[in-house]
Amino acid sequence: MHYRRLAQVPDRSFFLLGMRGTGKSTWASRVLPDALRLDLLDEALFTDLLADPSLFGHMLSGLEPGQWAVVDEIQRIPSLLNEVHRQIEDRGVRFALLGSSARKLASAGTNLLAGRALHRTMHPLSPVELGDDFDLDEALAWGTIALVWAARDRREVLQSYVHLYVREEIRAEAAVRNLSGFVRFLPVAALMHGQTVNATSIARDAGVTRATIDGYLEILEQTLMAVRLPAFEAKLRVRERRRPKLYWADPGLVRAVKRQLGPATAEERGALVEGWVLGLLRCHNEPQHLFDDIGYWAATESSAEVDFVLTRDGEHLAIEVKSAQQYHTAMLKGLRALAALPGLRRRVLAYGGRRSFRTEDGIDVWSMPELHHALAADELWP
Structure with missing residues (x-):
């Protein structure tokens, strides 16, 4: 299965980061068919370059x-x-640098390429990219990592993926x-999907120190498996929650980690849909600049909460997500607050x-397809 991705080739060198299996290599092969290709998963090449x-410079000399x-x-x-830097500066070679982890790049000082290479992210497949193949129930159950979505046995591939x-x-x-x-x-972290981060509680359940949990959460983010969503300070004269929330990058992934596969249960669905919408917003952000x-x-005393507040050029857009099929006015509590x-x-x-x-x-009260349409048409902001 080949799907047209939202990602576009920039006119200059770029990093493209994303979890394994999201389709980075497939996309690069399609959009840059004439490029010189060097795959560091090739153990012979990896060993030679080490x-x-x-x-590396000799391979680029032509x-x-x-x-x-x-x-x-x-x-x-x-x-x-270091050599990439030299090739860009001295010879004008352009690079597509693909990776599944920002951890080693960050520790190695990626600032060597500051201003010389853009940063892009390849996310799991979105409804716009899947087109008629998209099915929300399937997406919530198995996720849309390209490698998993294309598999005949999604359960087996997801388990192997973890x-x-x-x-x-x-x-x-x-x-x-x-x-x-x-x-x-x-x-334990998978059970926290869509919840505020309580490192002390996670540490107790995992049997490690709180400081260790802080490091583990950083690893999840650096390997692009999860994101901590910060609390927005509205300053509306109410006490506001300040702890970040934890969201995994793909619903199938979080379910595989907590060993709960098959159709999504009613108890799971709320957090899974929230995480799914966050993934859509992040996926569309780079091509459309949805938010800065x-x-x-969340207001702590009234329990009023809004799932996502987008800020762009000093203005805001608030989105509340509910998985329930029946609308009722109580769903609007946070948005009205x-x-x-x-x-x-x-x-x-x-x-x-x-x-x-x-x-x-x-x-605006929208069905999920209406939200997908607004994102596809770049009409989320009025």
């Missing part, structure tokens, strides 16, 4: 200014970025000293029903 990094080189899994030998993550990204790169502690941490910042808002926020351009309730309409006080 032994003699100067070989390229003319403006031609492309694709380097896959660049995080395996981040020291190659084992591969631990083996390749964590153990092989020595990301943690206590591998058994990290393995215990993963399903994104967070959630946020009505006095200065610069608030639009309030949207996206829910599991079929009707779309606008309330008397100006809240």
